[in-house]
Amino acid sequence: MSRPFTPKVLTANDLIEGDAVWLTADETWSRDMADAELLEDEAVAQERLIFSLTQSDVVVGAYLVDAEASPAGPVPVHFRETFRTRGPSNYAHGKQVGA
Amino acid sequence: MYTYNDFDENFVRERVAQFRAQVERRLDRSLTEDEFKPLRLMNGLYLQLHAYMLRVAVPYGTLSSKQMRQLAYLAERWDKGYGHFTTRQNIQYNWPKLKDVPDMLDALADVGMHAIQTSGNTIRNVTADHFAGAAADEIEDPRPVAELLRQWSTDHPEFQFLPRKFKIAVTGSPTDRAVTKAHDIGLRMVRNDAGEPGFEVIVGGGLGRTPMIGKVIRAFLPKADLLPYCEAIVSVYNLLGRRDNKYKARIKITVAENGLEKIQNLVETRFEELKREFNGFDQELLFSIEAQFQPPVFRDAPTAAFEAYRAANPAFRSWSDTNLSDHRAEGYAIVSVSIKKHGATPGDATADQMRVLADLAERYGHDELRISHEQNVILPHVHKSDLPAIYEGLREAELATANIGLVSDIIACPGMDYCALATARSIPIAQEIAERFDELKLEHEIGELKIKISGCINACGHHHVGHIGILGLDRAGVENYQITLGGDGTETATVGERAGPGFAADQIVPAIERLIAAYLDIRNDSDETFLQTYRRVGLAPFKAALYPEKEAQNAA
Ligand code: HEM
Ligand code: SF4
Numbered sequence: 001m002s003r004p005f006t007p008k009v010l011t012a013n014d015l016i017e018g019d020a021v022w023l024t025a026d027e028t029w030s031r032d033m034a035d036a037e038l039l040e041d042e043a044v045a046q047e048r049l050i051f052s053l054t055q056s057d058v059v060v061g062a063y064l065v066d067a068e069a070s071p072a073g074p075v076p077v078h079f080r081e082t083f084r085t086r087g088p089s090n091y092a093h094g095k096q097v098g099a
Numbered sequence: 100m101y102t103y104n105d106f107d108e109n110f111v112r113e114r115v116a117q118f119r120a121q122v123e124r125r126l127d128r129s130l131t132e133d134e135f136k137p138l139r140l141m142n143g144l145y146l147q148l149h150a151y152m153l154r155v156a157v158p159y160g161t162l163s164s165k166q167m168r169q170l171a172y173l174a175e176r177w178d179k180g181y182g183h184f185t186t187r188q189n190i191q192y193n194w195p196k197l198k199d200v201p202d203m204l205d206a207l208a209d210v211g212m213h214a215i216q217t218s219g220n221t222i223r224n225v226t227a228d229h230f231a232g233a234a235a236d237e238i239e240d241p242r243p244v245a246e247l248l249r250q251w252s253t254d255h256p257e258f259q260f261l262p263r264k265f266k267i268a269v270t271g272s273p274t275d276r277a278v279t280k281a282h283d284i285g286l287r288m289v290r291n292d293a294g295e296p297g298f299e300v301i302v303g304g305g306l307g308r309t310p311m312i313g314k315v316i317r318a319f320l321p322k323a324d325l326l327p328y329c330e331a332i333v334s335v336y337n338l339l340g341r342r343d344n345k346y347k348a349r350i351k352i353t354v355a356e357n358g359l360e361k362i363q364n365l366v367e368t369r370f371e372e373l374k375r376e377f378n379g380f381d382q383e384l385l386f387s388i389e390a391q392f393q394p395p396v397f398r399d400a401p402t403a404a405f406e407a408y409r410a411a412n413p414a415f416r417s418w419s420d421t422n423l424s425d426h427r428a429e430g431y432a433i434v435s436v437s438i439k440k441h442g443a444t445p446g447d448a449t450a451d452q453m454r455v456l457a458d459l460a461e462r463y464g465h466d467e468l469r470i471s472h473e474q475n476v477i478l479p480h481v482h483k484s485d486l487p488a489i490y491e492g493l494r495e496a497e498l499a500t501a502n503i504g505l506v507s508d509i510i511a512c513p514g515m516d517y518c519a520l521a522t523a524r525s526i527p528i529a530q531e532i533a534e535r536f537d538e539l540k541l542e543h544e545i546g547e548l549k550i551k552i553s554g555c556i557n558a559c560g561h562h563h564v565g566h567i568g569i570l571g572l573d574r575a576g577v578e579n580y581q582i583t584l585g586g587d588g589t590e591t592a593t594v595g596e597r598a599g600p601g602f603a604a605d606q607i608v609p610a611i612e613r614l615i616a617a618y619l620d621i622r623n624d625s626d627e628t629f630l631q632t633y634r635r636v637g638l639a640p641f642k643a644a645l646y647p648e649k650e651a652q653n654a655a
Contacts (some may be wrong), residue, residue: 088516
């Protein structure tokens with residue numbers, strides 16, 4: 001028995017910069033997870049994953065991952081994904097300082 | 100020190116040019132990621148959580164000051180001003196941009212360095228005792244042999260697609276500072292009954308998800324037979340090693356599944372064949388390499404200035420008590436520079452710090468630096484009269500922490516702050532433990548204690564061989580830390596025992612504190628180290644300290 005579908009976002013790393021990006025509803029990639037399209041329908045999520053296969057010249061290693069709705073936009077469920085929205089905890093580097 | 104000959108230079112330059120073209124083809128879309136990934140990995144370029152990561156080999160851990168300055172330059176020009184020294188004597192840059200990597204590799208080639216075979220199922224960077232050529236207890240400098248192995252293994256056509264990665268470590272002393280028993284092949288120099296130097300050959304050690312201590316496959320191998328013998332081991336493994344399951348593909352599993360005896364017979368048979376083919380060219384090569392590793396000319400000078408400074412300056416005294424080791428030359432010392440300032444990231448050095456280290460090595464240390472597997476930097480040849488100046492130079496650069504071998508000299512892998520495979524963070528745990536024990540002012544009282552932390556079961560942080568090992572896991576979406584006790588990475592190597600259920604992130608430091616309080620309580624005297632106490636009394640009293648509630652329940 002497969003588990004019930006939980007909402008997801010499609011995420012990847014940028015080809016040149018290597019940082020985390022998320023797929024938006026208009027099929028562009030954003031560096032801010034809040035802009036991401038929250039995929040609440042499994043069929044749509046699969047469709048987006050297939051779309052990502054055509055994006056190999058923009059991003060690397062796309063995958064679907066759990067997310068939740070919030071007033072500001074989708075937010076992560078798992079701590080690993082939270083770190084991807086921020087950057088490392090030992091230095092103020094990465095997205096937490098907008099770089 | 101070894102300098103590249105024309106062949107090395109051309110080879111490395113050619114590889115950079117090839118990679119530059121590959122990056123261009125990736126960026127102009129003519130290569131897909133599936134096509135490009137193996138190519139970038141062959142050149143040490145990984146993709147992590149927040150960015151690419153470039154892993155640069157520091158062969159047998161040895162650097163000149165010029166090379167160290169170039170590492171600083173790379174950090175500043177193409178990264179965020181620092182580099183991370185790892186347990187495999189590599190340096191990792193955490194923030195390179197894909198388009199810049201070919202320039203970084205060219206800049207490395209300018210000083211005879213590269214990132215080749217720092218990834219993939221090849222023979223990786225050969226690591227060596229970081230005190231090589233300097234240690235008082237050494238039989239011979241193991242680095243010529245390590246360089247020979249490097250030349251033999253680099254681009255070796257038969258060994259580019261092994262069943263899995265393959266790691267070799269060498270030590271020239273019976274004392275094992277290179278963790279040889281946790282490598283695919285470990286080479287420990289010993290003497291035979293006739294007093295000739297040779298190697299004890301250890302095979303099938305490894306950490307990761309199935310930690311194993313290597314087994315002795317040959318108790319004494321004459322030095323001259325080293326290359327054919329290693330080639331025999333790797334070629335037997337290449338045929339016999341499993342390719343159906345990557346978790347069973349390392350040679351440790353091949354040895355465990357087939358039995359040491361069978362492997363030994365196959366290796367000896369293959370060795371007899373290969374030995375005939377080698378017909379001496381490897382020995383000529385070794386002699387020419389050895390000529391490049393001549394010890395520096397040591398000077399004969401008084402050390403009174405050192406003694407006087409020691410007597411006058413308690414901070415210097417404390418530093419010289421913990422951070423110096425015996426040198427084989429009279430009046431000299433080996434300096435271990437701690438890259439573990441309390442609260443800082445283990446193994447991270449800024450570009451400025453790298454330059455200070457380079458300057459000190461050039462001025463006082465015969466131009467040599469080493470990277471240790473414990474993520475520290477070594478100045479191997481320092482005359483004692485120069486120690487006060489070195490100490491003051493280090494102090495200004497925040498590099499004079501007196502904690503080598505103590506609680507806060509922690510090995511930590513990058514963990515989930517950087518690594519895409521991680522299940523939890525390791526760096527913040529290391530930072531918190533170091534800060535806590537600094538605050539308690541207990542670490543000198545506690546004495547020798549090795550804490551090692553990994554952010555997942557791959558065990559890059561060597562946690563299995565830590566006296567206290569910490570493994571970060573993901574338990575139902577929360578970081579959780581499991582403790583192992585009694586591990587040892589030296590010639591008496593042991594895999595640590597799991598102490599019990601894991602601890603939440605905010606409970607791990609108090610747990611370590613309870614463990615150490617228990618040790619202080621039960622040790623015979625201050626000469627009995629944590630590991631010795633553990634070996635004497637076993638797990639039980641430490642378990643009781645870790646899980647006091649359980650203990651209370653049992654008593655009730
Ligand atoms: C992108 C970062 C890294 C990746 C993807 C990675 C990957 C791995 C994997 C998959 C293993 C397990 C191999 C096996 O059991 O067959 C491993 C082991 C190991 N790695 Fe890493 N690692 C990374 C960073 C590091 C760092 C930073 C260090 C040094 C501090 C390191 C040193 C080691 C060591 C010492 C082992 C265990 C020895 C053994 O191979 O059995 N790795 N690594
Ligand atoms: S042990 Fe795990 S988390 Fe740490 S560097 Fe290795 S693969 Fe990454």
